[in-house]
Amino acid sequence: MKYRTIGTDPARSREVSVLSLGAMLFGTATDEKTAFAILDRYVEAGGTFVDTSDNYAFWQSGSVGGESETLLGNWRRSRGIGDEIVIATKLGAAPLAPGTSYVDNAEGLSAAAIRSAVAGSKARLGLERLDLLYAHIPDPKVELAETVGEFGALVNEGTVGLLGVSNQWAWQVERARALARGEGLPGYEVLQYQHSYLRHRIDTPCELSPDGVLSTADGNLLSMVRAERDLTLVAYSPLLGGAYVRDDKPLSAGHDHGSTQPRLAALRDVAKSAGATVNQVVLAWMIGAQVPAIPLVGASSVAQIEESLAAVDLELTEDERARLNSV
Template sequence: MFPAAPGPRTRALGTSGVVVSALGLGTSGFGWTADRDEAWAILDAYREEGGTFIDTASSYSQWVPGHEGGESEAIIGGWLAARGCRDDVVVGTKVGKSRDAPGTSARSIRRGVDASLRRLGTTHVDIVHAHLDDTRTPLEETVAALSELVEEGKARLVGVSGFRPERIEQALALAHGSGAVPVGVVQEEYSLLVRDHAEGRLQAVVRQEGLGLVAHSVLAKGFLTGKYLPGAPAVPSARALDAEQHMSAGGHATVRAAEEVARTRGVTVAEVAIAWVLGRPGIASALVGARTARQIRQLMPAAQLVLDDDEVSRLASAAARATRDESA
């Protein structure tokens, strides 16, 4: 039996008081797989479909030859100015991985955020994340620097990305002990095929501390769209190499299990994979990227798809096999 009620289109970001779209827009492809015009079309489509949560980073897309980083932020900033909609969306960025402001020292954080604000054309971001756990910098310094940004009005919330649970706990203890603004948002990779980072201890920390857990790479670098199954037509993709890590018998079995659910529900494999993530405990939002406006429109209904217990069980069984294959 299918659930009678659809899932919520918006969710609370932990206990922060900030509400975001269940589906956030990941923009690492802006300036890479989507040029400015296509990126603006994606942003327009996302907003028209009710999306309000835009995620970027100072380092996007410095891996492209000739790029310096900040291309994604600049595209978003131009769109925000042209549409006059800054107050209608939640914007989060990440600092610490850009070439011009590497690491999370106080100097790098401030330099990185000031550059991000210029590119975004705004006086503040809603969430500023440390994009990596920079173990060369004392955690006390990172915590204090992020807190200062909130105190100065340059950010509303502090977030971290790619931090181990114990390091998040340490950062929280330091903030509480010093009176600094504590971490309120955690970004972590999470999908049917990559579960170990976001489950277990991290889920416990998120629950106990009232944090907002935002999942990224929810389609396993595109593998969970189904386009990489044996026999499927080859689809040129800048992310194909990233998806190869999941090309095992178990990985393909997971996609086929998702296909069965999708066929029964009349939805896509990608929607099923996203709905699975959104149904996990503690998830505030799942970030999805798109190369075209059509793609983002196709993904948005996943926010309201609720899987039943039998569907979740079948997907979990297939995914467990994939995990065994990849660890063998």
């Protein structure tokens, strides 16, 4: 395994594995026995960075959200896991009532909602301190200063270690960081966005914004990570839900544009020359990119996490990277 540091304050920064494991469906679509086996293999291979959220996975039949955190808490206790494993969680997007949507009935990012969500996550995870806490989605009903102030207070109290943000426009991220700097508070240092080798269109409206897709790491966001050395990019859905390799998992409409097929051809060509799977090349490309990202991979079997783990040791040649980057 390889590692990198997230956060810049020596008192709060953490060394994490360059491959993160997503626990979104653990405890719902992925049963406890399978989830425990995946987690055990990930940790055995040196993995130290697990991701969840307080709303995972409310959309699954019979679920209300929080099942993933509960499973991780049970796994930690059963295995005697301490602070050697960094668990990141998110708040703000849990529906307030069963059967409702996070789009129009989310817990939100008010100070009171944040306090309540943090208490719930700590209890389910069995943690006194949350290693990394993300604002999951924007909350247009709450002033950004209120959210920033409460997040900063949680860090200063020692309740939270590092702060992150997901699914917000680059200008919102920078405005929040500027507010935190102005108040002398800890601010967002980890950005979690959808990012992969294939580029996703950002010009189509989405359920959270009429202005386009705000969940994708576009040029504005990547440029910010390149310029601001205290930022880390965590890339969710790097393997596009299996769409790179499975005929039954078609690419989304957001990938229906001119660069997709040429980039797929380059990817397959490099996979052949590297003696690796297409998925492994995608992950290796991201880990070693000029603007590196920490891929956040899901797995529903031990075999799937084994394939992803092998990508950490895949070293693409300069020629292979050039072929991938030139398309």
